[in-house]
Amino acid sequence: MKSARPGIVSxxxxxxxxxxxxIDQLLEDESALDGLVFAYTELEEAERRALxxxxxxxxxxxxxxxxxxxxxxESPRLRHRLAGLLSRHGRxxxxxxxxxxxxxxxxRLIQFLPGFGPESLRMTWKRGEIDDIEVESRNNITLDAxxxxxxxxxxxxxxxxxxxxxxxxxxxRLPEGVERFAGFFALG
Numbered sequence: 001m002k003s004a005r006p007g008i009v010s011x012x013x014x015x016x017x018x019x020x021x022x023i024d025q026l027l028e029d030e031s032a033l034d035g036l037v038f039a040y041t042e043l044e045e046a047e048r049r050a051l052x053x054x055x056x057x058x059x060x061x062x063x064x065x066x067x068x069x070x071x072x073x074e075s076p077r078l079r080h081r082l083a084g085l086l087s088r089h090g091r092x093x094x095x096x097x098x099x100x101x102x103x104x105x106x107x108r109l110i111q112f113l114p115g116f117g118p119e120s121l122r123m124t125w126k127r128g129e130i131d132d133i134e135v136e137s138r139n140n141i142t143l144d145a146x147x148x149x150x151x152x153x154x155x156x157x158x159x160x161x162x163x164x165x166x167x168x169x170x171x172x173r174l175p176e177g178v179e180r181f182a183g184f185f186a187l188g
Contacts, residue, residue, distance in 0.1 A: 023059040037068045048078060056089055063090035067113050070180065080179060087183030094184060096156030103128050107160055109184050121181045123160065130167040135177040157185055 025032040040051055048069070055065045067090065070082040086092070093112040099105055109121040120136040164185075168174070 019054065020058040023055060023062075023065065026059070026064050033064060033068055036065060037072055040069055041072055045075060045078065048073070049081070052082060052085060056085065061091055063092065063113055066090055083179040083182050086180070090183075092183060094153055096153050096184070098156045098159060100125075102159060102162070105159075107156060109156070109160075109181055111181065111183070119180065121178065121184075123163070125163055128163070128166070129170075130163055130172060133167070133175060133178075135175045135180075153184065161185060 022032055022036065026036065040048055043051060052066065052069055055062045055069075059065060063086065066082055066086040070079060070086060073079045073082055090113065095110045095112075097108040097110070099107070104126050106122070106124040108123075110118050111120075112118050121133070122136055123133045124131045
């Protein structure tokens with residue numbers, strides 16, 4: 001018979017002890033992150049939600065753990081929740097590059113997650129409709145010289161949000177992983 005110890009779901013403890021120490025190691029030790037992600041994948045859905053909450057409670061910077069959980073999570077509902085937690089609590093640097101107008105142009109939304117490097121959402125549009133949209137892998141990001149650097153994020157969102165809404169409403173598909181860029185559209 002298993003010993004009766006509280007599971008992660010019922011654990012209500014202050015930041016201290018060995019779990020907080022493990023979380024603190026994530027910034028410096030990839031094997032600690034791998035171990036935490038392996039444990040995460042072995043949990044039931046309620047326990048995965050609770051582990052994400054425990055990371056938020058215990059981690060000085062939960063960015064790497066939340067991003068790693070999001071990378072392995074298969075449940076669309078939990079992926080959405082993790083993306084929201086990451087955009088609200090993660091330390092992510094956001095950059096928007098935009099060239100064009102509402103009618104025609106191209107844009108790239110780039111986010112830098114500590115320990116993971118840059119990730120990019122690239123879009124092109126013509127006649128006010130999205131022509132192409134893709135999530136670029138961290139290894140394949142290249143920047144065109146004709147993008148304007150340092151664009152204010154809100155200006156990019158003001159241009160891109162209506163294009164994305166029209167695209168979604170007309171039945172256009174979004175690439176897998178696009179939810180990781182929700183933080184751009186939660187500004188202000």
